[in-house]
Amino acid sequence: MEPSYTIIIADDHPLFRNALFQSVHMAISGANLLEADSLESLLSLLEKSEEPDLILLDLKMPGANGMSGLIHLRADYPDIPIVVISASEEPSIVSQVKMHGAFGFIPKSSDMRALISALNQVLEGEPYFPAELLVDSNESNDLAEKIATLTPQQYKVLGMLSDGLLNKQIAYDLNVSEATIKAHMTAIFRKLGVKNRTQAVILLQQTESDS
CATH class of the missing domain: 1.10.10.10 (Winged helix-like DNA-binding domain superfamily/Winged helix DNA-binding domain)
Incomplete structure (x- = not known):
């Protein structure tokens, strides 16, 4: 019997949230999916329910600006894997996301096959960061280290x-x-x-x- 996963999709765009909802269901049959459209609603969900197996987090939502939502969640819920899903695909952003403790980064431009593959990899306990976006940038890494x-x-x-x-x-x-x-x-x-x-x-x- 396949394990049942609880996954929170945190994104303030209803259309993208719905597309992600469908993709996760295709990737993981029987997953228990919860949705949040702001950092406040996400934190409220986390307080009310048992800790999920995964949070899919958009960097830009009401209450979260840039890395602040990720930093807040890593501080309060250090054991929950967080995968950032973002339209910002610059290597410097991906480096910062990794530096701040995210378990993965999935570009919003990913096609369905790539998205499903990334989700399966993460749920098997392997971090997912697209190799082509992990360009070493000493300056951005140094900056991210200071902020971290x-x-x-x-x-x-x-x-x-x-x-x-x-x-x-x-x-x-x-x-x-x-x-x-x-x-x-x-x-x-x-x-x-x-x-x-x-x-x-x-x-x-x-x-x-x-x-």
């Missing part, structure tokens, strides 16, 4: 800096003191090797410009 050292809270603070929020606003939104935010920022600057918030924001934008 941030804690989820520090990454959240950096994202809010990028949105132009002041320390006071960030402290209010995260329900912490302004001194805590300043401590986070000191740690962020040190880890990223920058001197101020402008440089930190530029660095973050470099990692997310194509994702």
Whole structure:
């Protein structure tokens, strides 16, 4: 008897989510498929149900910008394999996805056969990254390594800096003191090797410009 898998498809585009739904059913008969259209609905699903065997994650969804959704999930659910499915197929993005602990990367341009093959490989416990997209880029890897050292809270603070929020606003939104935010920022600057918030924001934008 074949094992029964629970898989969450997290993507905010209904048409693509439906296509992925059909593909997964073709790849894995009897799979229990759940759907989420935002990071918030995905986290809510994870809280309510048993941990799934796999999450198929789009990089761009409401509540998730660039790598932030992946980083959040890896921090809170380190044991769940996450495969990123994205229209961003630049080698630098794929390198970052791998660096941040994803179990695989499937381009949205993949045909049905490639998609089914990738899903089967992942469920057999083998990571899937298209060889042609894993070009070694020292600069992007170095950048991804620096970003990967941030804690989820520090990454959240950096994202809010990028949105132009002041320390006071960030402290209010995260329900912490302004001194805590300043401590986070000191740690962020040190880890990223920058001197101020402008440089930190530029660095973050470099990692997310194509994702």
